Amino acid sequence: MSKRRRSKHTNGKTEAQAATPTPAINAPAPEPLSRVENKGEESALPAPRGAGFGVHAAVVGVLLGLCASLYVWTADFPMAFDDHTYLKDNPFFRSGSTFEYLKDFKEFATRPARIGADPDYAVNAIMRPVSYASFQMNYKLDGFNPHWYRLVNVAIHALNSVLIYAMVTVLLRRSKLSAGLRRSSVLFIAAASALLFAAHPLATESVTYIIQRFTSLVVLLSLTSLCLHFASVSVERKWARWLLRGGAVVSLLLAMQTKEDAFMIPLVAVMLDWLVMGAGLRKAVLRGLPLLLCMPLIPVLVFMTAAAQRGGFDFNAAMNIVNSRDTPLNHWQYFVSELTVMTHYLRQMFWPKGMNLDPEWPVYGSLFQGPVLMALAVLTGMVLTAWGLFRRFRQDVRFVMVFACVAWFFVTISVSSALTPLPDLVAEHRSYLPSIGIFILVACLLDWLRSSSSGARARMMQVGVPVLALACVGALSWKTCVRNNVWRTRESLWEDTVAKSPGKYRTWGNLGAAYSDAGKNEKAVQCFREALKVEPRFQNGLLNLSNSLLRLNRPKEALDTTMQLISLDKNATTKPPVAFTLGLSLAGVGRYDEAVAVFRDILRAIPNDVQTHKALGLVYHQTGLPHRALDHYHVAESVQPNDAQLKNLIQAAEVALAEKGRPR
Incomplete structure (x- = not known):
């Protein structure tokens, strides 16, 4: 840095010439700012010497x-937190839409409304494409x-x-x-x-x-x-x-x-x-x-x-x-x-x-x-x-x-x-x-x-x-x-946040989600219930509570919770995550025909949804229709061929079909 600066000029001199000894402590003060400005020069005073x-x-x-x-x-x-919202779950990010708004601004800005996503996805993508371009480079490097x-x-x-x-x-x-x-x-x-x-x-x-x-x-x-x-x-x-x-x-x-x-x-x-x-x-x-x-x-x-x-x-x-x-x-x-x-x-x-x-x-x-x-x-x-x-x-x-x-x-x-x-x-x-x-x-x-x-x-x-x-x-x-x-795990991050913000339903909800991902569903249920005490209309809290109850094999409570969510939002069943949870809850309490109807509605909107095909296949298997179960498992396999769980489900359905076809 100092070598480059020595080649420049300051007030008509080289920097080496301008670098005078540092003034003594009792040296006279420099001229007032207004007088220096009126000289019409960039500077009439020697600058301090730089370090080497x-x-x-x-x-x-x-x-x-x-x-x-x-x-x-x-x-x-x-x-953690918005890393999932704005990267993993962001449809704009997954499609690599950086700077795409330059092609058709209106279409890009209104796309979230047409696909039922948060409008903020488009706002973020339009206002911050350089940031998303840098994230795209990371994504292409290592997912x-x-x-x-x-x-x-x-x-x-x-x-x-x-x-x-x-x-x-x-x-x-x-x-x-x-x-x-x-x-x-x-x-x-x-x-x-x-x-x-x-x-x-x-x-x-x-x-x-x-x-x-x-x-x-x-x-x-x-x-x-x-x-x-x-x-x-x-x-x-x-x-x-x-x-x-x-x-x-x-x-x-x-x-x-x-x-x-x-x-x-x-x-x-x-x-x-x-x-x-x-x-x-x-x-x-x-x-x-x-x-x-x-x-x-x-x-x-x-x-x-x-x-x-x-x-x-x-x-x-x-x-x-x-x-x-x-x-x-x-x-x-x-x-x-x-x-x-x-x-x-x-x-x-x-x-x-x-x-x-x-x-x-x-x-x-x-x-x-x-x-x-x-x-x-x-x-x-x-x-x-x-x-x-x-x-x-x-x-x-x-x-x-x-x-x-x-x-x-x-x-x-x-x-x-x-x-x-x-x-x-x-x-x-x-x-x-x-x-x-x-x-x-x-x-x-x-x-x-x-x-x-x-x-x-x-x-x-x-x-x-x-x-x-x-x-x-x-x-x-x-x-x-x-x-x-504190950021070492999602659990430790949200435990710290809940301890400092116990009156915020979002902190309890995120701690519950962290526990659920870690397989600690009893703790997750407690957290979601605390979140709902703070905000009874917390729809994601109700949905997550239903799913945790299902994992704990408590389908009756899960169904009651899902119905509470539907009572808050009459359009909730049009949202695939809510409909999917409702279908699983209905199947869990033995209401198979209703569960089948719910899953079929989801597949009309999203024909290749793997989880819904799996769930519908399970319902058919449990109701003694393994051939129909296999139809849905094979569709799921065509979309997700390396799913180990699917292979096990297909094998079980094939065994059941063979058993059903044997003479008695």
Whole structure:
């Protein structure tokens, strides 16, 4: 890195010429920002010398090694929760529909409604095709084996930490306000920011949780865009400058098709260029114009998708396109509640305790409720403190960076915590991008503490602060390992979640599903009953309870539960999973004719459904019609030829048929 930079020019000189000795502590302060801007030069002050290539390589090596040690051992943990919803059970993903919306937008957006699937599948596919393309590569490599999915996630997180180190280094070295900043400060701030980010357990959900590659990948592409944009500022050759800016635009467009969080990145670029790098606002806007022009992409896609699904332009539908359909929140409720969520994220950044995959959170509707007032006080105090430091120490780039990082936090978190209501009020992965600003802020303050003293105390602080920073990284790393261990099995993950969110029916339902998959059906039944105590209309809970009762050979209870589900939804029997469970329950209590009728209805809708052919074959076998059983078993075998259970069923039916044909 240093070799490449020495070949460039700074203010008409080579970097070797511009690298003057670090000013003494009592050197005069640099000129005010307004005076520097009026000179019409990129910078009239010498930038701090950068660390050598060996130092950069060592820091990068430490970051990569830290991320690997914290996460590689989780590679074979099972998929969980939305990994199944948006990958395994997603008809768009299985058909490889990435970027297919470009062929026929309306047909693609309305496809879920025609096949009876969740409309969110189309919304996700349209808004995040780059993420799904990366998942498709994993799928083609090794199916749904979680190993390579997670290793890619780990690599993305490691690269993000390296990009944070690079971005902070570029910002501090290119800033007009960094003339008095020592080389050790640039290195300390950049390295500390990246290490805190790499080690913090809040990142667990964005790395170990496979589907949240949405979050880590958008950060990778966004940071790449920012690094290229800032690197282009001091490049003299026009073609190289525009090449870097072109790369920044391409990276941003890819980020915007990865996750909606990238929407605010152009504003972040302009803000950092203006405040930290010292460009005038007008110049920062002009330099960032190619990025700013990309911003309409996300809202245009949102409005187009809502219009296609609703049959015409509908502003309200677009603004609520991902809102909960069961218990939707209005924008005011969501915004007020999210004020308390922001302080929760901040608290976890400084004290990561009680992390939870699916937390309970109250909905607030007034600014004058106690928790909301407290959150407002904390957030307002944070902004005013940063503003006060910025005004008082405007010539110290570290305090300018502190103010810019507070703005980073609020600007980036606004996408998920202000603009559009999301189904869940709290999700730890939403703090992944905003946390970068907070970690850079902490690193700047630590460096000021490290270098602001004099005499014997200065020597103590120069050693003590880095030791403290390393101790924090070590403690965060330990906490990350502890949190990762919770993800070891689906049972341990949902046991932890239920312990922290016992009042949420979804947590009980998912723990029940985990127990059911592990063959622990008695425990599964208990969990589904707890879920139904919280929400008696929980249809998936009723369906799963019926299936667990069937596995325990309690068909009468299973039938009663299935009928309870049908009473809640008169169209439930048109859904194959419900109809299948109903058929098995009817067969279990000896109502074979009704069971046969149910299974035949399923096969009219899905002629090659293997499980239904098996079930119908079993009913025919039990009712003394093995020849009809064989007909259905053979159809199932043609669809699924390597099914060992089918081979056993066919053999048993053939034996029964032979016995039936013998003379008596």
